[in-house]
Structure formats: structure tokens, C-alpha cells
Amino acid sequence: MASDETGSGTSANRKVGRRVVTLGAMLAGAASVGRRMEVFAEEGAPHWTYEGEEGPEFWGDLAPDFATCTVGKEQSPIDLIDAVKGDEPDMTIAQQITAGGTLVNNGHTLQVNLPEGNTLAIGDAVYELVQFHFHTPSEHEVDGVRYPIELHLVHKTEDGKLAVLGVLMKEGEENAALAEVFTDIPEAGAERLLANPIDIPALVPSDQTAYRYPGSLTTPPCAEGVTWTVFEMPMTLSPAQLQAFRAIYPLNARPVQPLNEREVEEA
Numbered sequence: 001m002a003s004d005e006t007g008s009g010t011s012a013n014r015k016v017g018r019r020v021v022t023l024g025a026m027l028a029g030a031a032s033v034g035r036r037m038e039v040f041a042e043e044g045a046p047h048w049t050y051e052g053e054e055g056p057e058f059w060g061d062l063a064p065d066f067a068t069c070t071v072g073k074e075q076s077p078i079d080l081i082d083a084v085k086g087d088e089p090d091m092t093i094a095q096q097i098t099a100g101g102t103l104v105n106n107g108h109t110l111q112v113n114l115p116e117g118n119t120l121a122i123g124d125a126v127y128e129l130v131q132f133h134f135h136t137p138s139e140h141e142v143d144g145v146r147y148p149i150e151l152h153l154v155h156k157t158e159d160g161k162l163a164v165l166g167v168l169m170k171e172g173e174e175n176a177a178l179a180e181v182f183t184d185i186p187e188a189g190a191e192r193l194l195a196n197p198i199d200i201p202a203l204v205p206s207d208q209t210a211y212r213y214p215g216s217l218t219t220p221p222c223a224e225g226v227t228w229t230v231f232e233m234p235m236t237l238s239p240a241q242l243q244a245f246r247a248i249y250p251l252n253a254r255p256v257q258p259l260n261e262r263e264v265e266e267a
């Protein structure tokens with residue numbers, strides 16, 4: 001995956017090549033078009049992966065709705081460097097131990113869907129925590145370095161605006177709040193109700209100094225307008241917890257994207 005990030009020029013050239021091939025295939029015969037429609041019909045959305053011909057470099061070509069993955073200028077993740085002091089609005093995290101979570105293995109990650117009860121306020125915007133999930137290795141880099149895993153806590157306002165809290169995680173002590181999540185993992189496409197409440201406050205670090213920047217979803221359709229807050233302080237997972245996740249998803253991280261005109265601010 002490292003070669004993906006050698007430069008936007010290389011990446012753009014490859015995309016152009018791919019687009020020509022795709023057009024050629026569509027003009028040449030119905031076979032590939034038929035296959036694509038089958039995939040749509042089966043899953044309701046185009047298939048995408050983290051490697052190979054449906055991997056991150058090609059997401060933007062897989063469906064019209066995915067074009068932002070290629071043409072977007074405010075994409076995530078990024079390398080978090082040169083954070084500047086801005087006047088970021090205050091952030092207030094209000095979380096509680098939450099029962100009724102559902103563990104979903106959605107084919108791209110392990111995700112816990114949550115009932116209401118945990119909010120994130122950034123300035124005047126109030127977001128509700130709707131789900132959290134994992135990527136390995138971490139999607140965000142800190143000065144070029146990736147962590148073993150990254151937790152994303154996805155929040156949404158009533159009118160659909162997104163804010164994600166990113167927590168970088170390294171190997172160390174077990175994270176007790178995640179004990180049930182990494183045991184008895186459902187098959188891909190399946191889900192199960194968690195037996196125990198989850199200690200949501202234990203999922204974010206005690207020191208909430210963070211990087212803040214405007215970005216996107218890190219999976220197709222790569223929609224922009226997402227407020228990212230990635231904590232500087234990493235947390236830990238036990239080697240067994242990390243192993244349990246990697247046994248299912250050895251690689252599910254999008255490479256870092258160009259910063260373009262954005263600034264990373266200290267929040």
C-alpha cells in the first residue's frame with residue numbers, strides 16, 4: 001500500500017489508464033456491464049475492496065456515486081503533520097455506559113451500532129454517536145507513522161452532518177470496554193446483539209488534545225463535509241484483541257490522501 005502514496009501524479013496517471021480500460025470494456029461488449037449489474041443487484045451497492053482492481057486507487061471508477069473518491073479535494077485519511085493553532089470551537093463529549101449495542105460484521109469492518117445517549121458538541125453543532133468501527137493499520141498517520149489500529153466513533157447531527165472521533169491504538173493493555181466486541185465475532189454479513197453494555201467513555205483517551213480538519217468518509221462514496229477530530233494520545237488493545245480483529249480483517253485502511261488547501265488545527 002505504501003506505493004499508493006508516492007505522489008498524486010502517479011496515482012492520477014493510473015486512474016486515467018483505468019478509465020480508458022473501463023470505457024473500452026463497456027463499449028466492447030455487454031458481458032462486463034452485465035456482471036457489474038449483477039453485483040449491484042446482489043448487494044445494492046458496488047463491490048469494493050482494499051486491494052487489487054477494486055481497491056482504493058479505483059474506488060472513484062467503480063460507480064458514479066463514488067466519483068468523489070477520485071475528484072474530491074478534501075479527502076480522508078491524511079498524514080497529521082504541522083498542526084497549527086487555530087480558533088477551533090470548544091468540543092464537549094458527553095458519553096455514558098450504553099446498553100443495546102449491535103455488533104455487525106459488514107464485510108469491510110467490525111462495527112457496533114448504538115442506540116442514542118452519547119453526544120459530541122463542536123461549537124453550536126450537536127452530534128449523536130451512531131456507531132463505532134475499526135481499521136487496521138490506522139488510516140491516519142502522525143508524521144508519516146501508522147498505528148496498528150484506529151477506532152472511529154461516527155457522530156451525526158439531526159440534519160445528517162457527520163463528525164468522527166478518531167482514536168489511534170497501539171499494542172498494550174487490554175481495552176476492557178471492547179472485550180465482548182472481539183470475542184465471538186459474527187460471520188461476514190451477520191450481526192449479534194451485545195450481551196453487555198459498553199463503557200463508551202473508556203473508548204476515548206483522558207487527554208483530549210486532538211487534531212482537527214475537514215475531511216471525508218474513508219470508504220466509498222468518500223462523501224466530504226465530515227469534521228474529523230483525531231486524538232493525539234493513543235490508547236491500547238491487547239495483542240490478543242488486535243489479533244482477533246486482524247484474523248478477520250488483515251488490512252482495511254485507505255491510504256492517506258493529499259492535504260490540498262486544508263490546514264490541520266490543534267483542537
Ligand SMILES: [Zn+2]
Nearest residue numbers: 133135152218
Ligand atoms: Zn472508519
